[in-house]
Amino acid sequence: MTKLPAERVFRTSGLTKVYDTGEVKVYALDSVDLELFAGELTVLLGPSGSGKSTLLNILGGLDHATDGRVWFRDLELTNLRDRGLTRYRRDHVGFVFQFYNLVPSLTARENVQLVTDVAPNPMRAEEALDLVGLTHRMDHFPAQLSGGEQQRVAIARAVAKRPEILLCDEPTGALDSKTGIQVLEVLKQVNEDLGTSTVVITHAAEIRKMAHRVIWFQDGKIANIDVNETRLDPAEIAW
Amino acid sequence: MVNGMEALDRKLIRDFRRLWSQFLAISLVLAAGVAVLLMSFGMSDALEETRATYYERNRFADVFIDVNRAPNSMLDIIRNIDGVASIEPRVTTYATLDIPAKVDATVAYVVSLPENGTSLNQPILRLGNWPDATATDAVVLNAPFGEANNLWPGDDFTATLNGTKRTLTVTGWALSPEFIYTIGPGSLIPNDEDFGVIWMPEQALAAALDRTGAFNNLSVKLRSGYRLEPVIDALDIFLEPYGALGAIDRTEQVSNAFIDAEITQLRTLAYTLPPIFLGITIFLVNMVMGRIVALERAEIGLLKALGYSDTAILMHYLLLASLVGVFGVSIGYVAGSWLSFELAKLYADFLKFPYLIYSVSWNIYVLSGVLGLIAAGTGAARAAWVAARLAPATAMAPPAPPRFTTSWVDRALHLIRVSQPTMMILRGIIRWPVRAGLSILGMALAVGILVSSNFFPDALDLIIDTAFYQSNRQHAVLFFNDEVDEKVVEEARRLPGVLQAEGQQVMTAVLRHEHYRKRATIEARRPGMNLSRVVSTNGQVVDAPPGGIMLSERLAAQLGASLGDVIEVKFLGVHQGTYTLPVTQLVTQFFGLGAYMDQTTANRLFQQDPRVSIVNVTLDAAHGDAFQQSLKDLPKLAGRAMLAENRAGFEDTISRNILITTTIYAILGTLITVGVAYNGARIQLSERARELASLRILGFTKGEVGFVLVGEIMLLAVLAQPLGWWIGWGVAKMLTESYTSDLYSMPLVVSASTFSSASLIVLTAALVSVLIVRRRLDGIDLVSVMKTRE
């Protein structure tokens, strides 16, 4: 069994998110208690609608919980208002989404600079793009890049500020498996080299094999948590 | 298909409701165009109709002539001139009045009432009665004068007629087509308190003026179909021996000429402003419909896949735009009808029409309505066509992403280290240069409208400074009915409160050069006079050199004469003689068709002792009342003009009119700016929603994200300023040229404050519009934006 790093980055207690659509109340998260640790790569799995994205968005400070509490280290996110959450995202969090969400009017380098210009301790934009293997495409606009390349720019943009946590919602969802593997390798590398705590949501169950821990979701609740004794390299995974 | 159409109709209403604020902003721009069109045509039609009816009903004459004194025996000869339908001889004079409890001397133009009733220029009695034909001291006042001086039927006042003081009793108030616009001698604008018209029975007036059996003023009405010129020429010839001042037609009749100028200005407005508003409407509809179609690609594809025809799709979008058109035209109808009616009433009141005939012809409504709908349709045409031609398959696929490129500009921008949000703004502008350019143009036109409407006060400041402070340094001018001995200057100097007095001669003459002919007033004075001076537009004091005549450039141009040419001068009135004089000097002036002579030269020409017809004085303010009082006793005095009052009245009237017009123009400029800025920002928000949400996720604050939205429109607004100033300056230049008339030329001066207040209004309107859109950013759902592919 791999020795887990003990430092805790996230803790939730009774975390609940209810969508009240009038007739029915949907419990997207139903009293979730969870801990995530520094330097850990966690994969979230579960059927569609089980609450994975909802959790990620609350952890990332994009959404508010209906009930329960969330801490990032000693900072209680559930106490923060909009301004505080913005500050928290800016200083600590990197996001990667299924649809890359790059700014179309900025080149790859400029998309990364968007973050490095305002972060307290960033790496250089070129360095971040080098990390994802895109040095040669720095001055291309998103429309001139393939999907995988765009997603790697998005990762470069997310990690360039050396965030403590990286939250990825289906980062390979729009990519073929070969391209997906390249993206996962970048995530793994960032996790190892920078020690960034990483959470990856995916529908490809095979991907769980690269994680330290795997959290299974079902109906807004944690159904199961697995700890991987041995981890596979993304290159060894196929889906 | 029937059900399908209903579904499309429902979509139409839904779209219209969803985009109501954008459509409203466009509709208001369109409405402004329609309203201005209705207003300017409505008002000018009302003025024209009312005037025509008034002239017709009250038999306003066609030709007018003043003489010194002609015997009534001439009338039969004149009646027999070919084309003359009827004539009305009158006795007229200027008189100074002494109104109880009023310190200032007042001037009136006294007109005789023929014994058998007026046959031309018939006044309408508004109050009281006409005096008996035999009454010796009963008069009717023109109503505004009576009102301004609080002189009611039954009230008495004193008038100096032909050097004799008489007490007159008011029997009534009247209005006349001849005096719709009244202006006192030496005044620039009407002032009802200072100058009025008095009707007095002919017997009494003729006796007072020693003109029994004679006349000094004649109005002539022509038979329809006869030309004016032969009659004018005949009158000039027949009456020349009696000191005729030259016959004039309606275009030179002061009251009528003023209304002509007003009508022309209103018509000019109708041809210049509405096209701007319609053009901006086309641009805005085009921009907004283009975006709607881009957003509804998938929907359009689906509709087509369901079997809707290209025509149905085309009609759908055209119909959406026509809703905007109908909405805008309706607002324009309401606002325009109201504005036009209210302003016409204001005008009728200001101009002293007895009634207002206001009926905007329906074809103005049709014209403006059709133009409005065409503008909306033209704006929507491109987007509707694109939608109709969209193949279902391409429609379902996402649109090709916009192609951005880098160039040397980008490298330059990187060198100066602009921030990435700034880069987003600049790339957006470079990527859609036409849209950015038209937005700039739209806001520049708003600035231009404000500059060109606000430059009048600037120009007037300069005119007032030159005309009052520099040229006319006297405090008051005393007028005499005839030329009097120069001794009167000494008498004037001895009046209480008078500090300085200087006399000069004012003569009427017809100037001829080549085939040009022009009636003008020639002022003769000694060189180096201190009070009334000729000041050129560049501020220099100019004296007429001896031995010739000095002309204002405007007059010289109208005579086709230049420096050194010899012109023929035919004096009218007292002097009666034709001389040839060299043009020895030209001078550029704002006002009038001035002609000037050295007084010694004039006296030598007429072989006479020095005489004067007016005396200019400066006053000690402390003795103002005593001065006014003493004037009432000065024999032969025809009138006096107080320049300080004149100036105050001028500035007062002007500033009241300017307040109304600047308010209207400020509203028009604001509507354009709001239309452009609000829609521009909404489209920005729609196109950039995803990007802006991304920035928020990356940890940019609302303020920083708002900057991207606000920044682009405000950058365009700022860029629009210099262009707007230039446009405004150009329009002002055109206006100064078009307003240049016999009376005055408008100088082209635009002050820094005119430029800056125009910019302030436009930039504020743009900022407020964009900030309203910015507030929508608060409502953006960060999570849901990320779930979808664009």
Ligand SMILES: Nc1ncnc2c1ncn2[C@@H]1O[C@H](COP(=O)(O)OP(=O)(O)OP(=O)(O)O)[C@@H](O)[C@H]1O
């Ligand atoms: N804005 C919303 N309004 C109402 N219900 C919502 C909303 N967003 C999410 N839900 C509901 O909350 C539940 C959890 O959604 P969530 O997006 O977290 O699922 P997920 O596990 O990420 O699913 P997937 O794998 O399909 O992305 C679902 O039942 C969903 O329908």
Ligand SMILES: [Mg+2]
């Ligand atoms: Mg999800």
